[in-house]
Amino acid sequence: MPLITWSDEYSIGNTELDNHHKKLIEILNGLYDNINKDCNQIMVSTMDELYNYAKVHFSEEEAYMKNLNYDGLYRHTVEHNKFIDNLLELNLSYKSSCVDTKQETVEFLWEWLMNHIINEDKKICR
Numbered sequence: 613m614p615l616i617t618w619s620d621e622y623s624i625g626n627t628e629l630d631n632h633h634k635k636l637i638e639i640l641n642g643l644y645d646n647i648n649k650d651c652n653q654i655m656v657s658t659m660d661e662l663y664n665y666a667k668v669h670f671s672e673e674e675a676y677m678k679n680l681n682y683d684g685l686y687r688h689t690v691e692h693n694k695f696i697d698n699l700l701e702l703n704l705s706y707k708s709s710c711v712d713t714k715q716e717t718v719e720f721l722w723e724w725l726m727n728h729i730i731n732e733d734k735k736i737c738r
């Protein structure tokens with residue numbers, strides 16, 4: 613069962629970037645569906661996928677914002693970088709031990725992603 617389904621209210625007015633956000637939501641839905649399947653393997657592989665996809669997405673989003681002369685770009689880039697650091701840290705902890713905080717991790721990822729799209733990314737629509 614997915615936690616979140618895409619809705620047009622999440623659109624930031626750019627089809628390609630919206631598709632990236634849909635993909636990020638899909639990755640997190642997959643994680644939510646499989647969270648209880650094994651110890652940490654699903655966390656590690658999903659965090660790897662999320663990290664790789666988010667890096668590409670963030671750099672394309674930042675390039676788009678730069679093109680728009682978006683004045684919040686610096687602050688926005690800091691937010692992206694912090695999230696990437698968080699992903700690396702989380703992945704490292706799942707790789708090194710069988711930590712039982714999967715539920716909290718998934719909640720953190722959802723909260724960050726949806727808050728970021730709705731409250732930060734959408735500012736470029738205005």
Ligand SMILES: [Fe+2]
Binds near residue numbers: 673688692728732733
């Ligand atoms: Fe963003």
